[in-house]
Amino acid sequence: xxxxxxxxxxxxxxxxxxxxxxxxxxxxxxxxxxxxxxxxxxxxxxxxxxxxxxxxxxxxxxxxxxxxxxxxxxxxxxxxxxxxxxxxxxxxxxxxxxxxxxxxxxxxxxxxxxxxxxxxxxxxxxxxxxxxxxxxxxxxxxxxxxxxxxxxxxxxxxxxxxxxxxxxxxxxxxxxxxxxxxxxxxxxxxxxxxxxxxxxxxxxxxxxxxxxxxxxxxxxxxxxxxxxxxxxxxxxxxxxxxxxxxxxxxxxxxxxxxxxxxxxxxxxxxxxxxxxxxxxxxxxxxxxxxxxxxxxxxxxxxxxxxx
Amino acid sequence: xxxxxxxxxxxxxxxxxxxxxxxxxxxxxxxxxxxxxxxxxxxxxxxxxxxxxxxxxxxxxxxxxxxxxxxxxxxxxxxxxxxxxxxxxxxxxxxxxxxxxxxxxxxxxxxxxxxxxxxxxxxxxxxxxxxxxxxxxxxxxxxxxxxxxxxxxxxxxxxxxxxxxxxxxxxxxxxxxxxxxxxxxxxxxxxxxxxxxxxxxxxxxxxxxxxxxxxxxxxxxxxxxxxxxxxxxxxxxxxxxxxxxxxxxxxxxxxxxxxxxxxxxxxxxxxxxxxxxxxxxxxxxxxxxxxxxxxxxxxxxxxxxxxxxxxxxxxxxxxxxxxxxxxxxxxxxxxxxxxxxxxxxxxxxxxxxxxxxxxxxxxxxxxxxxxxxxxxxxxxxxxxxxxxxxxxxxxxxxxxxxxxxxxxxxxxxxxxxx
Numbered sequence: 001x002x003x004x005x006x007x008x009x010x011x012x013x014x015x016x017x018x019x020x021x022x023x024x025x026x027x028x029x030x031x032x033x034x035x036x037x038x039x040x041x042x043x044x045x046x047x048x049x050x051x052x053x054x055x056x057x058x059x060x061x062x063x064x065x066x067x068x069x070x071x072x073x074x075x076x077x078x079x080x081x082x083x084x085x086x087x088x089x090x091x092x093x094x095x096x097x098x099x100x101x102x103x104x105x106x107x108x109x110x111x112x113x114x115x116x117x118x119x120x121x122x123x124x125x126x127x128x129x130x131x132x133x134x135x136x137x138x139x140x141x142x143x144x145x146x147x148x149x150x151x152x153x154x155x156x157x158x159x160x161x162x163x164x165x166x167x168x169x170x171x172x173x174x175x176x177x178x179x180x181x182x183x184x185x186x187x188x189x190x191x192x193x194x195x196x197x198x199x200x201x202x203x204x205x206x207x208x209x210x211x212x213x214x215x216x217x218x219x220x221x222x223x224x225x226x227x228x229x230x231x232x233x234x235x236x237x238x239x240x241x242x243x244x245x246x247x248x249x250x251x252x253x254x255x256x257x258x259x260x261x262x263x264x265x266x267x268x269x270x271x272x273x274x275x276x277x278x279x280x281x282x283x284x285x286x287x288x289x290x291x292x293x294x295x296x297x298x299x300x301x302x303x304x305x306x307x
Numbered sequence: 308x309x310x311x312x313x314x315x316x317x318x319x320x321x322x323x324x325x326x327x328x329x330x331x332x333x334x335x336x337x338x339x340x341x342x343x344x345x346x347x348x349x350x351x352x353x354x355x356x357x358x359x360x361x362x363x364x365x366x367x368x369x370x371x372x373x374x375x376x377x378x379x380x381x382x383x384x385x386x387x388x389x390x391x392x393x394x395x396x397x398x399x400x401x402x403x404x405x406x407x408x409x410x411x412x413x414x415x416x417x418x419x420x421x422x423x424x425x426x427x428x429x430x431x432x433x434x435x436x437x438x439x440x441x442x443x444x445x446x447x448x449x450x451x452x453x454x455x456x457x458x459x460x461x462x463x464x465x466x467x468x469x470x471x472x473x474x475x476x477x478x479x480x481x482x483x484x485x486x487x488x489x490x491x492x493x494x495x496x497x498x499x500x501x502x503x504x505x506x507x508x509x510x511x512x513x514x515x516x517x518x519x520x521x522x523x524x525x526x527x528x529x530x531x532x533x534x535x536x537x538x539x540x541x542x543x544x545x546x547x548x549x550x551x552x553x554x555x556x557x558x559x560x561x562x563x564x565x566x567x568x569x570x571x572x573x574x575x576x577x578x579x580x581x582x583x584x585x586x587x588x589x590x591x592x593x594x595x596x597x598x599x600x601x602x603x604x605x606x607x608x609x610x611x612x613x614x615x616x617x618x619x620x621x622x623x624x625x626x627x628x629x630x631x632x633x634x635x636x637x638x639x640x641x642x643x644x645x646x647x648x649x650x651x652x653x654x655x656x657x658x659x660x661x662x663x664x665x666x667x668x669x670x671x672x673x674x675x676x677x678x679x680x681x682x683x684x685x686x687x688x689x690x691x692x693x694x695x696x697x698x699x700x701x702x703x704x705x706x707x708x709x710x711x712x713x714x715x716x717x718x719x720x721x722x723x724x725x
Contacts, residue, residue, distance in 0.1 A: 046406060064686050064719065134547020135555050157491050157549025159703075244373070247493050248549065249694060249703070264377035267494070268682035268689040270402055271380060 032284070038277035055278040069279070071250055072258040073286070075163055079254060080231040082167035083174075088223055090171070091178025092216075096208055098179070099186040110183070114176035121173070125240030128169045132156055156241065159251040166252055170237050174230075178223045185219040186212060218299075225294050232287050235260060255283045333621035334364045336389030338382070340375035341608070343577075347641045355637055356628055363621045365391075383408045383613070390616040391625060394439035394609035396428035397678045404431070404438040410614040411436045415623060417630025424672075425648035428606035432680070439609030440630050443638065443645035446663045447503040447603040450570040450578065452563060453585040455483050459566070463589050467536070470592040474543040477566045485543035487565035489551025496696035497689070499569040500540065502675040504591045505533040506601035511673035519680055521723030525714040526707070534699045534706030541700045549701065557581075572663045573607075575644030579659065588662045590670055604672035606648065684720030691716055 042051045059065045094113060098106050116124065132139050134154045143152045155165040189212060197203075197211050235256025238246055244266045246253035261269065263276025337348075348367035356365060368389060370378045376399055382388035383403065392409065394400040403409045412418060413436050418426070421441050429439035456463065456473075459480045464470040477485035490496050509515065509529035517523040523530070545551065545565070560568040561581035568574070570588070578586060593600050610629055612622045628634055632651035639647050643657035646664055655661050677689040691713050698704035704712075718724040 064716075129552070132550065133552075133555065134550055135545075135559060140547075154547035154550030157489075157547065157551070243492060245493055245690065245693065247491065247694075247697070248701075249698060264380075265399075266690065267687075267693075268398060268678065269685075269687040270398060270683075271377065 035277045035280050036284070038274055039281040042274045043272075055274055056282070059275070059278050059282065065275075068250070068253070068258055069255075069282070072253045072255045075252065076232055076234075076254045078163055079167050079170075079234065080228060082164065083171060083227050083231055084224065086168065087171040087175050088178050088220070088227065091175050091223070092182050092220065094175070094179045095182035095186055096212070098183055110179075113179060116173045117176040119173065121236040122240050124169065124173050125237050128172075129156065129241055132165070157248055159248050162242070162248060163252045166238060166241060169241070170234070173237070177226070181219055181223055182216055185216040189215050221294065221299055225291060228290050228294070229287055232283060232290070255279065255286075259283065332362060332364065333618040334366065335391055335616075335618065335621055335625055336366045336368055337391040337393065337610075338375075338379055338389040338613075339367065339369040339393035340372040340395075341393065342369035342371060344642060345369055351637055351641050352634070355633070356625065359628070360624060363624065365625065379403075383615075386615060388613055388615075390613050390618060390622050392439075392611050392613050393442075394429055394611050396606050396609065398680075398683055400429055400439055400609065400611070401431065404436070407614055409438040410612040410616075410619070411438055412440065412611060412623075412626065413437045415440075415627060415630070417627040420630050420632075420649040420651060422648075422650060425606060427679070428674070429609045429611070439611035440626050441606060441648040442608040442610050442629060443642075444604050444648055445607045445645060446572045446666065447499065447605070448570060448572070448588050448590045448663060448666065449503075450560070450568045450574065450586055450588050450659070452483070452560070452566050452582075453587050454563070455566040455584075456587075459483070461566075463587065464592050465589075466596050467592050467594050471539065474567070478543055484545035484559060484565040485567060486540065486545075487556045487560040487568045488540070488544055489548045489553070489556050490697040490700055491550050491555075492553045493693040493697050495553055495556065495569070496537070496700055497677075497693040498675070499571060500537050500700070501533050501692060501696045502603050502605075502677070503569055503571075504536055505530075505676060506603055506671075506673045507591055507593050507598070508532040509676065511601035511671045515673055515676050515679075518676065519723070521721075521725075524724065525717060526710045531706050531710040534695070534709050537696055537699045538702065538706055541702060544700075572644035572646065572660065575657060575659050575663070576642055579643070579657070586659055588659055590666045600666070600670035601673055602666050602670045603675055604646075604667060605674045605678070608645065681717065681721065684717075686716040686719070688713065688717055 039055055040050060040052060041048050042055060043049075059069055094109075097103060098110055100106075103109075131137050132155055134140060134152075134157075140149065140152045143149050153161060155161040193211060193215075194207060197207055202210055233256060234254055238252050238254055238257050239260065242252050242257075244257055244261045246257045259276055259279040262272055262279055265271030345367060353365045353367060357363065366389075376395065379388060379392065380403075383406075388408075392403075394403075394409070400409065404411075417440065418437060423434065425441040425444075426437045427434075429441060430437045451463070455477070459476055459482070461473045461476050462469070464473045474485040477483050488495055488499065506514075509518075509523070514523060514529050518525070518530070525531075541548070545559070551559075556565075556568070557574070557577065558581075559565045561578055563582070563584050590600055590602055610626065612619065612626060616622050630649065632649065632653065635647035635649050635651055635653045638645065639653050639660075640656055643655065643660035644663070646660075647653050655664060677692050682689040695704065695709040695713055699706055699709050714724070
């Protein structure tokens with residue numbers, strides 16, 4: 001009876017895991033590693049040959065490539081910065097307002113703010129292009145109505161404004177996501193804690209800064225990482241609004257559009273899957289480093305409160 | 308041996324099966340980026356072909372122009388592309404031919420209907436093999452609003468000086484935007500700007516061939532002068548042209564709000580449908596009255612055969628028909644503005660299209676300077692030209708700097724220019 005019977009292989013675990021593992025491997029893991037592999041090859045005379053790290057040397061060493069790469073990376077950085085400085089604080093503020101029990105129609109506001117998130121980026125890009133258009137847009141007319149016409153610029157066509165404008169359009173579209181996540185986190189804070197704080201005289205704004213904010217910090221951390229990953233993988237909005245050449249003068253070129261142009265080709269430029277994969281691998285590396293910094297540098301220091 | 312016999316048996320079986328089922332009903336699928344032409348193919352071209360060849364069914368399945376190259380390449384690699392492939396001119400198709408995706412059509416009987424210039428867009432560099440049947444070219448020039456010209460009292464410009472005088476007159480009048488063009492989408496500045504007016508300065512084929520041979524440089528006067536012209540365009544392009552897109556420009560012109568539209572002839576059918584005023588066209592103005600005029604008569608569309616097609620005979624029958632004057636006539640009149648390249652004479656009915664094609668008699672024809680050979684390397688000369696043309700129009704870069712930047716880029720990979 002007490003024989004140290006070998007534990008029976010628990011087949012049901014394998015069976016239940018299999019679908020997810022298989023699908024995930026087929027659509028994510030295999031393509032990812034194949035991309036990394038492709039970046040080590042090049043095509044010469046219709047034949048794929050192994051070139052080691054030569055593609056990376058070209059990407060970072062050749063002035064023509066590296067200039068474009070650093071430009072795209074810097075633009076990506078700015079894109080991310082705007083999201084961190086505008087999208088996330090606004091999202092947190094909206095969540096704080098929405099979670100206030102005295103606000104009426106909060107369900108309506110919540111849906112209204114979240115709806116752009118589920119719109120297709122094609123619709124968003126096109127709609128905003130029309131809104132901001134110097135010819136048919138309502139932006140010049142609206143500014144004119146309040147006597148501020150002189151502030152109007154063809155924003156999407158000016159190098160100095162185009163990227164910021166598109167970042168703000170993206171913020172408009174996705175502000176619902178941090179709002180929802182923070183909203184959920186705020187709701188999960190037990191009333192007892194807030195009431196205990198009230199007894200100690202912490203109410204109103206002070207309650208937000210001193211009690212709620214520290215409690216939602218882990219959620220803010222997660223949102224920052226999600227924003228980082230999404231921003232550095234961004235492509236769709238820029239492509240829909242400015243095309244693959246990310247004009248004016250590459251001022252809105254981000255890693256995604258740079259990769260697309262290189263991989264699939266553009267107009268007379270023929271596609272180069274190997275250099276494209278090299279850029280994709282560099283993007284993967286950048287995102288990996290960013291996420292690692294967050295995981296090891298920040299998340300470990302965040303305290304989790306158990307209620 | 309064994310596999311061969313097996314293959315033979317299988318082949319025979321399929322052939323027998325096919326002929327038994329129907330009288331060898333072949334189905335051809337056409338890959339194309341011309342989704343604007345879907346109706347014309349379905350209503351006019353395909354019925355005309357099927358009436359003559361009832362045993363072949365044809366399907367036209369276009370994709371979006373901007374994605375066409377990428378989509379086609381992926382489909383060809385995956386083996387799921389159609390039997391007939393609409394060919395972009397020059398390197399995109401040459402790469403497909405070299406990769407074995409396009410069949411060599413040099414020996415095809417219909418090919419004798421085309422001149423070497425017409426075939427240049429779809430031949431190997433040495434001209435030994437041609438892999439697409441030239442289908443159509445587009446001619447560049449300027450389309451203008453006749454009513455606006457009458458109202459403001461401006462004559463149709465022939466020379467550079469008259470051209471800018473006309474623009475100035477419209478600007479002073481204030482009722483019309485002098486020129487409908489924007490820089491948001493970038494390509495118009497290069498295609499309808501630089502390559503439209505350029506041939507007059509670099510003397511068409513003469514300059515283009517000299518550039519390919521390395522005898523001229525992009526910093527030479529002939530190649531910088533067009534940029535000097537473009538630099539003056541910005542003043543006449545309407546408020547906020549920096550964010551004006553290509554469809555915006557088309558709409559501004561067809562709504563009658565602009566006087567002049569730097570055009571490619573492909574606009575004709577769309578404009579005819581949209582505009583309710585009378586339109587005319589003039590060729591790019593020459594420097595001095597009496598100079599020889601040059602036009603960009605660009606080989607734009609060809610059509611070839613997927614080397615992996617299941618029904619090569621049917622595909623060849625179709626391509627031979629495309630090379631015939633019957634197809635040219637249907638095509639040219641259904642799509643005024645796409646001019647057939649075959650030697651056979653074709654009657655055009657559309658007055659605007661007639662105006663464009665009449666320049667072939669009075670001016671020297673050339674093709675866009677960046678398309679043959681010169682856009683093979685990195686940086687890509689065509690993309691750079693888009694960028695430079697926009698920068699020059701906006702005044703961000705001087706014509707000389709633009710020329711120098713392009714020359715440096717070209718010289719960095721193109722041996723004859725080094």
